[in-house]
Each structure stands twice: as structure tokens, then as C-alpha cells.
Amino acid sequence: MKQVAQNYKSGELVVLDAPAPTCRPGGVLVRTMYSLISTGTELMKVSEARLSLIGKARARPDQVKKVLDSVAQQGPLAAYQKAMSKLDSYTPLGYSLCGVVVEVGEGVLDLSVGDIVAAAGNEFALHSELNWVPVNLCVRVPDGVPPEQAAFSTVGAIAMQGVRRAEPQLGEVACVIGLGLIGQLVVRLLVAAGVKVVGLDTVAARCRMAEKAGALACASPTAEGVRLVEEVARDNSQGLGCDHVFLAAGGPSNEPVEVAVRLARDRGRVIDIGKTRLDLPWNDYYEKELDVRFSRSYGPGRYDDRYELEGIDYPGGYVRWTERRNLASFLDLVAGGQLDLSALVSSVHDVDEATQVYARLGDGTLEGIGHLLHYPEGDRAAAVDARPSPSALPRATHTVAARRRATGDRLRVGFIGAGSYATSMLLPHLAAQEGVELASVATTRSLSAINAQRKFGFERVSTRADDVLSDPAVDAVFVVTRHHSHAEFVCRALETGKAVFVEKPLALDATQLQRVVDTVERTGNDRLMVGFNRRFAPLVAELTGHLRGSRGPLSMRYLVNAGGMDPKNWYLDPAEGSRFVGEGGHFVDTLSAVVGQDPVAVHSSVHGDDVHSLLVYPDGSTGSIAYVTTGSPRFPKETLDVSGAGANARLDNFRKLSVWGTGRETTRRAWTADKGQRREIAAFVDAVTGGGDMPISIESLLATTRATLAIGGGTSGEVLSP
Structure with a gap:
């Protein structure tokens, strides 16, 4: 399918051939008819992508702070590689569309195949032929509303939320500063609500457009115009x-x-939408005791994962x-004639022309405020009241002429998931291994698979894990x-006879773990590895070398300064287990x-996300772990x-190892934190290709x-017995 995307590092904007998304529970698969280009938010993002690295840093100081914190914890090289990997990726554009439902996910009761819907969300309502949209970001379009106008719904909801935040009453007077797309919609909503409207904008044509929509007077924000x-x-x-x-200006x-x-009355309200x-x-x-209010996007529910x-x-x-x-x-207002868009x-423009459209918008040769991308396939699907079965949908697998390697005794690898950790910490090392052939990658989001293919040369990309698991x-x-899917995918992969590498955790509870044990016993396939990489770190290997052959128990103290986490981070979702179980x-x-x-x-004590534990070993050794989330980042x-x-011995963040023995102190330093990946x-x-023992025994993986x-x-x- 076709999808518009941009590389944030280079600024390149392209129309990609991407794998189609799958229909997941809680949402619907929508074939796009029209998607709206935001001349505000999107063009700002496109412009930022074309800035130098310094320019990007100035535009996003919040991201710079995250990088600096990462440098302090991981070292400059690791932080730089992670930041560049994230920058050098295709990101999606778009957040407002109209299309036809072609598949309904489990749990969705109020939408059906063939419904014309409006969809929202900068992760879901993308400039793409097919989109999976959660049910709370998708509504049926009333009869009589042209799909071109329905594609404005997301921006309309943003304007409507701004108007609601003002709590206007009949007969009041409002001024809209900035008569771009959002401002024009605010004007129309206020007029429909019986509010008298004036406006300001630097573009005369926008002022005249607002006046035709019912504004009393609009002018340029010069001294004379403001007067x-x-x-x-x-x-x-x-x-x-x-x-x-x-x-509504930016x-x-x-x-x-x-x-x-100057324009507001005493105790008036100022509402920031842009x-x-x-x-x-x-x-x-x-002196005027003004009430300054912010309007957050489309309304209550925005940025709440439980809702969206x-x-x-x-x-x-x-x-x-x-x-x-x-x-x-x-x-409803559009359907009732109160709003004419x-x-x-x-x-x-056809979606194939997206690159040229954005270029013309950027250099000012394409004027106006409402520009739509058109998807012919969506029109045909709507015209025949499309009701295809899931099997009739385009396959999610997408094959391209990637960098092919010779076959033979080579290890062919498939990836399920290709997020930040996989692409920065695993795939670079795997791609560098002799004898490894990257065969296929499956991700939930289409562009994640495309990015992995582009960087590492996977032969095939998909949005279906089955395409990897069933590939002989x-x-x-x-x-x-x-985390919640690890045990499921591990069992399914083991049942096919494949070797499996799974990132931690192996399981979130005893039931999931027992299923893994049962699968290993039933299939006889114990070719399993969990990503416990720290034991492979060079300084950890040197530390164990110093202690090898020692007599008597050891006392070990592990301080983990885990730090705080954004409350919306998926790591904190109870369905993914606790933070400690996660890592x-x-x-x-x-x-x-x-x-x-x-x-x-x-022995363990848990207080919120903080965990203090003591582990006991057969020879009397003990190891304490203090997992603390309230320290300095x-x-x-x-x-x-x-x-x-x-x-x-002391190991400092995998960058310094100090050992005190019978002689003088021995110190080893590393320029960056090598955690053993x-x-x-x-x-x-080596273990899989050579047929030898796995790097960590299955008994140890289960015990851990x-x-x-x-x-x-x-x-x-x-x-801790089996």
C-alpha cells in the first residue's frame, strides 16, 4: 500500500510502498478515501526535519534534555547512536481522514464493514491507503456529508474543543487571531453558536474568507487593522x-x-489553541484579570491510552x-447545514503527488488552507459498498529486492518486533555477523518494518507475526x-522447531512460565535464549575472571538507579507486568x-516501583538488589x-571496573558502557549454527x-524449585 512518510534526519519526504496493517481487537481497518494535510502542525514538522542538527536541537529542547540524561547514564557514544538511529527513520504524517471500513476488530460493536467513517490520531489516521484506527478515534459519517468535508473532522474537533473551553454564550463577542484552517473553523463554529466574531490575520484572502463565513470584520494585525x-x-x-x-496563530x-x-474586556478569556x-x-x-485557558487537542480522552x-x-x-x-x-453540524466546509x-491531489504537494506548500506556490490527498482505491471500495472478507484484503507481507545474501549453511533469521532497542542494540550486531541472513521482519506498525529493512536489509517485511513464524x-x-506477548510467541516459535531469542522477560507470571516449560518438554526443543546481555559485558567477564576459583561465599550488592518514568509509558501498564518484572x-x-x-x-520488599531484595545461593553467597526509581537521572x-x-570489586555502570586483592588496586576503564549485546x-x-549448548542453560533461564x-x-x- 502507499504511505506518505518523512525521514526526520535528512528531511526526505516520500510515498512508500509499505505493508498493510492488520486489523486488531478494539478497532477497525479503514481504506482511506481522503486525508487532510495540516498546513500548521504537519508543515511545522516537515520544516523541522529539514533543519540542521543544531536547528533541530533548538526546535526541540525537550528531546535535547533526554539525550543529555542518556549521555550521563550510558556514555556519549551509546547516547549518540541511539539518538541517530531514532532520527534516521521514516516517520508517518497525517492525522485526519475519511474512509470506508473494510474489517472490524474484535470487541467493536457500533461499526460495520462498509461504513463511511471519519478517523483521527497522528498514529492512526495517517496519509496511508489503509489504517487501523481504535474505535474511540473513529465515528460514522452521517448521510449527506461529502467525504471531502468529513476528512476535516479531526481539525474540526480541535476547533470545537477550543470553542468549548471558552464557554461562549449567545450574543457575546469573540476575536480569532490567526485565520488559518483552525481559525476558519473556529469562526464558523462561533457564528453557528450565535457569537459575534472579529478576526486578525496577515493574509488578506483569509480575512475575506472568514467574513464570508459570518465574521463581522477581519483585518491585518497592523496598528490600523487592530484599531x-x-x-x-x-x-x-x-x-x-x-x-x-x-x-489560533503559530x-x-x-x-x-x-x-x-488589548482586545479582551475586563475579566475576559484568552484561549490558546495554536x-x-x-x-x-x-x-x-x-490589571484586566484575564482568564488564560489552554485547549488540548480534540478533547477529553486525548493522550489517555485507556481511552484511545x-x-x-x-x-x-x-x-x-x-x-x-x-x-x-x-x-452533525456539517450534516445539518450549520457548517459549510x-x-x-x-x-x-492523488496520494502519488504528495511529495510535490508538500514541496509547493513549503515554498508558497500552493496557496490555500485546506489541501486533501485522494486515494482512488478508497473511492471504488465506497462506491460498491465494499464488504470484503478479511482474506480478500491485501496481504500484509511486502517483498522487495533487498540486499540478498547467498543461501546454504547460513542462519536465516526472522524478527518479530523492531522497536528502538532492537534497531539500536541487537540488529546492528546481528547484521555484522558472518553467516547470518536477515530473512523477514514483522512489526505492528508498517513503517517500523520498512525502517528495519532499509537499515539492515531484511528480504521481506510484514505486519503479521505469522509470516515469520510459519516461514519454513x-x-x-x-x-x-x-512483554505480555513474549511467552506466546516463544511457545509458537518453539513448536515450529526454530531456535528462539527473546528479550526479557521470558514470562510475566507463573502461568505463562509453565506454558513455556510445557512447550519445551512436549516438543523437545530447548533452543531458547533470553536477552540477559549483561553477563556477556567485557567488564563483567573480567570481574568473574578475578573471582574464579575463589573459596567461600560472596556478598554482592547491586544498586539500580532506575529513575522515574513517564506515567504514560507502556512499561507502567499493569498488563505488561511491574517495572521490576519487566527488567x-x-x-x-x-x-x-x-x-x-x-x-x-x-526475600523481597516492594514499595510502589521501588524493590529491595536479597537472593540466596547454594554455597551461602548472597546478592542484594536495590531497584530505586527516585534517584537523579x-x-x-x-x-x-x-x-x-x-x-x-566495584563495577561502575559497565564503564569502570576496580578490583582490590592482595596487591594494589587494578582498574579498567571503557570509553562507553558496553552491556554485552x-x-x-x-x-x-555460534550456538545455533554450530549445534552446541545454548549460551545460558534452560535451567538457569527458568531459575532467573x-x-x-x-x-x-x-x-x-x-x-525457588521447579
């Missing part, structure tokens, strides 16, 4: 001024904020206007998906590698101290997982 608008507002408000001022100028205070500079003139805003992804609605008695209800309300459609030519499967296996396995044994008992993430057998991958490839689950559950004194 004219101010006079009209006062004449229509008994001399009071504007009850509401909407900031850019670095502070002029909109300064003009707003991304404009907000250096409030304190005295002026204080899980489909959990807010009760109407508590939240009257959610983002889905705003979308439906906007379409025909004048906003400036041009329509694939020898080994890497599972690098979200704690790393630390348990490292201690087991140092002592050379698996733990037999644990600039402090190193991991510190390991080992004492015993007449020696002490390269050696881990090499060991797995049992210990991790016990610690994460706050268990005390449990004997």
Missing part, C-alpha cells in the same frame, strides 16, 4: 470589548498575546464532550515485542553469572559491589525468571 477590529468589537458589546480571544512572535490583552509564543505581559493581564487504545469511554454524566463525541458533533477545500526457511526467531531479570542473571550458581531463595544507572575470598548475539549465533517473578511479587523466603 478597526477593536472598534467593531466595542460597537457590538456595549463598549466592553471581546469576551473571548482565541489564539510562530515565534509574541504579538498575538500582546494584541489579545502553538504560539506565550510571554504574557504580566501587568496588563493582571483500550476503548474505555468516559461516562457522559461526568465528561459530556470527549474527543469521539466532538468528532461526531462536528459531523466547501470553501475550505483549496485543492485535491527461517531458522531462528527473535522476539522483541512488548529485573537482567540484574538477577548478572548476580548468578558472577557467583556461578542460580538462586535458591529470595544524571547518576549512573547500575553499580555492582562484590566482596569475598579476600577481594573486593555484541558478545551475546555472537554467542547465540522464577526469582524475578518472586521478587516482583514481594515474596519472602520462597525456595
Whole structure:
């Protein structure tokens, strides 16, 4: 299928041939008819992508801070490689469309195949022939609404939420500063609500367009223009001024904020809808006691994964206007004739022309505010009231002439998942291995697979894990998906006779772990590796070398400065297990590698996301893990101290190892934090191709997982037996 995407590093904008998404539970698969180009948000993103690295840093200081924190914890090289990998990837464009439903996911009850729908979301309603859209970001289009106008629904919901935030009343006066697409829609909504409207914009044609839509007067934000608008507002408000001022302009100028205070009446409201500079003139805003309000996107529910992804609605008695209800309300106004959007459609172009359209918008040769991309296949599907069965949909597998390698005794690898960790920490090392052939990659999002293919040369890309699991030519499967799916994919891959590398955790609970055990026993396939990479780190190997042959138990203390996490991060989703269950296996396995044994008992105390545990080993050695989330993000993430057998050692974040023995202190330093991924991958490839023992025994993998689950559950004194 065709999809518009941009490389944020180079600024390249292309129409890709991408694999079609699959229809997942909780949403519908939509074949796009028209998608709307945002001349505000999207063009700003496109412009940022064409800046130099310094320019990008200035435009996104929030991302710069994240990189600096990463440098402090991981070292400059690792932080740079991770940042460049993320930048040098195709990202999607688009967030507002109209299309026809061609498949309905499990749990969706109010939409059917053949329905014409409007869809929203910058991760779902993309400039793409097919899109999977969660049910709460998708509404049926009423009869009589042209699909070209329905494609404006997302932007209409943004404008509607801004108007709702102002709480306007009949007969009041409002000024809209910035008469681009959002501003034009705000004008129309206010007029429909019985509000008298004035406006300001630097483009005369936009002012005339707003006046034709019902605005009393619009002018350029010059001294004379502001004076004219101010006079009209006062004449229509008994001399009071504007009850509401909407900031729908963007850019670095502070002029909109300064003009707003002049036009607003005493105790009026200023509503920020666009991304404009907000250096409030304190005295002026204080003297008028202005109420400054922000409008967040499409409405309540936005940025809430439980609402948007899980489909959990807010009760109407508590939240009257959610983002889905705003979308439906906007379409109802269009259907009822209160809103006429025909004048906003400036041009329509086939999706094949997207690159040229964005170029013309960027250089100003394509004027207007509402530009649509057209998808002919969507039109045909709608015209015949398309009701294809899932089997009739285009296959999600996409084959291209990638960098092919010679076949023979080579190890053919398939990947399920290709997110940030896979593409920055696993695939670079795997692609560099002699004798490895990257056969296929499957990801939920189409562009993730395309990016992996582009960087590492996979022969095939897909959005269906089955295409990797059922391929008889694939020898080994890497599972690098979200935690809840690990055990499922591991079992299915083992059942096909393939070797499996799965990122931690192996399982989220005892039931999942037992299923893995049962599968290994039933199939006899124990060719399993879990991504416990730290035991392969060069400095950990050197540490264990110093302690090898020592007599007597060891005392080990592992401090993990895990740090805080965005509350919306999927890691904190209860369905993915606790934070410690998600990554704690790393630390348990490292201690087991140092002592050379698996733990037999644990004692654990859990307070929120913080975990303190003690592991006991057969020879009397002990290992404590302090997993702390409240420390400084600039402090190193991991510190390991080992004492015993007449020696002490300290490992500082995989960058420095100090050993004290009978002689003087020995210190080894590394320029960057090498956590062992390269050696881990090499060991797995050698074991699979050579037929030798797996790098970590199945018994140790299971023991580590049992210990991790016990610690994460706050268990005390449990004997860790099969």
C-alpha cells in the first residue's frame, strides 16, 4: 500500500510502498478515501526535519534534555547512536481522514464493514491507503456529508474543543487571531453558536474568507487593522470589548498575546489553541484579570491510552464532550447545514503527488488552507459498498529486492518486533555477523518494518507475526515485542522447531512460565535464549575472571538507579507486568553469572516501583538488589559491589571496573558502557549454527525468571524449585 512518510534526519519526504496493517481487537481497518494535510502542525514538522542538527536541537529542547540524561547514564557514544538511529527513520504524517471500513476488530460493536467513517490520531489516521484506527478515534459519517468535508473532522474537533473551553454564550463577542484552517473553523463554529466574531490575520484572502463565513470584520494585525477590529468589537458589546480571544496563530512572535490583552474586556478569556509564543505581559493581564485557558487537542480522552487504545469511554454524566463525541458533533453540524466546509477545500491531489504537494506548500506556490490527498482505491471500495472478507484484503507481507545474501549453511533469521532497542542494540550486531541472513521482519506498525529493512536489509517485511513464524526457511526467531506477548510467541516459535531469542522477560507470571516449560518438554526443543546481555559485558567477564576459583561465599550488592518514568509509558501498564518484572531479570542473571550458581531463595520488599531484595545461593553467597526509581537521572544507572575470598570489586555502570586483592588496586576503564549485546548475539549465533549448548542453560533461564517473578511479587523466603 502507499504511505506518505518523512525521514526526520535528512528531511526526505516520500510515498512508500509499505505493508498493510492488520486489523486488531478494539478497532477497525479503514481504506482511506481522503486525508487532510495540516498546513500548521504537519508543515511545522516537515520544516523541522529539514533543519540542521543544531536547528533541530533548538526546535526541540525537550528531546535535547533526554539525550543529555542518556549521555550521563550510558556514555556519549551509546547516547549518540541511539539518538541517530531514532532520527534516521521514516516517520508517518497525517492525522485526519475519511474512509470506508473494510474489517472490524474484535470487541467493536457500533461499526460495520462498509461504513463511511471519519478517523483521527497522528498514529492512526495517517496519509496511508489503509489504517487501523481504535474505535474511540473513529465515528460514522452521517448521510449527506461529502467525504471531502468529513476528512476535516479531526481539525474540526480541535476547533470545537477550543470553542468549548471558552464557554461562549449567545450574543457575546469573540476575536480569532490567526485565520488559518483552525481559525476558519473556529469562526464558523462561533457564528453557528450565535457569537459575534472579529478576526486578525496577515493574509488578506483569509480575512475575506472568514467574513464570508459570518465574521463581522477581519483585518491585518497592523496598528490600523487592530484599531478597526477593536472598534467593531466595542460597537457590538456595549463598549466592553471581546469576551473571548482565541489564539489560533503559530510562530515565534509574541504579538498575538500582546494584541489579545488589548482586545479582551475586563475579566475576559484568552484561549490558546495554536502553538504560539506565550510571554504574557504580566501587568496588563493582571490589571484586566484575564482568564488564560489552554485547549488540548480534540478533547477529553486525548493522550489517555485507556481511552484511545483500550476503548474505555468516559461516562457522559461526568465528561459530556470527549474527543469521539466532538468528532461526531462536528459531523452533525456539517450534516445539518450549520457548517459549510466547501470553501475550505483549496485543492485535491492523488496520494502519488504528495511529495510535490508538500514541496509547493513549503515554498508558497500552493496557496490555500485546506489541501486533501485522494486515494482512488478508497473511492471504488465506497462506491460498491465494499464488504470484503478479511482474506480478500491485501496481504500484509511486502517483498522487495533487498540486499540478498547467498543461501546454504547460513542462519536465516526472522524478527518479530523492531522497536528502538532492537534497531539500536541487537540488529546492528546481528547484521555484522558472518553467516547470518536477515530473512523477514514483522512489526505492528508498517513503517517500523520498512525502517528495519532499509537499515539492515531484511528480504521481506510484514505486519503479521505469522509470516515469520510459519516461514519454513527461517531458522531462528527473535522476539522483541512488548512483554505480555513474549511467552506466546516463544511457545509458537518453539513448536515450529526454530531456535528462539527473546528479550526479557521470558514470562510475566507463573502461568505463562509453565506454558513455556510445557512447550519445551512436549516438543523437545530447548533452543531458547533470553536477552540477559549483561553477563556477556567485557567488564563483567573480567570481574568473574578475578573471582574464579575463589573459596567461600560472596556478598554482592547491586544498586539500580532506575529513575522515574513517564506515567504514560507502556512499561507502567499493569498488563505488561511491574517495572521490576519487566527488567529485573537482567540484574538477577548478572548476580548468578558472577557467583556461578542460580538462586535458591529470595526475600523481597516492594514499595510502589521501588524493590529491595536479597537472593540466596547454594554455597551461602548472597546478592542484594536495590531497584530505586527516585534517584537523579544524571547518576549512573547500575553499580555492582562484590566482596569475598579476600577481594573486593566495584563495577561502575559497565564503564569502570576496580578490583582490590592482595596487591594494589587494578582498574579498567571503557570509553562507553558496553552491556554485552555484541558478545551475546555472537554467542547465540555460534550456538545455533554450530549445534552446541545454548549460551545460558534452560535451567538457569527458568531459575532467573522464577526469582524475578518472586521478587516482583514481594515474596519472602520462597525456595525457588521447579
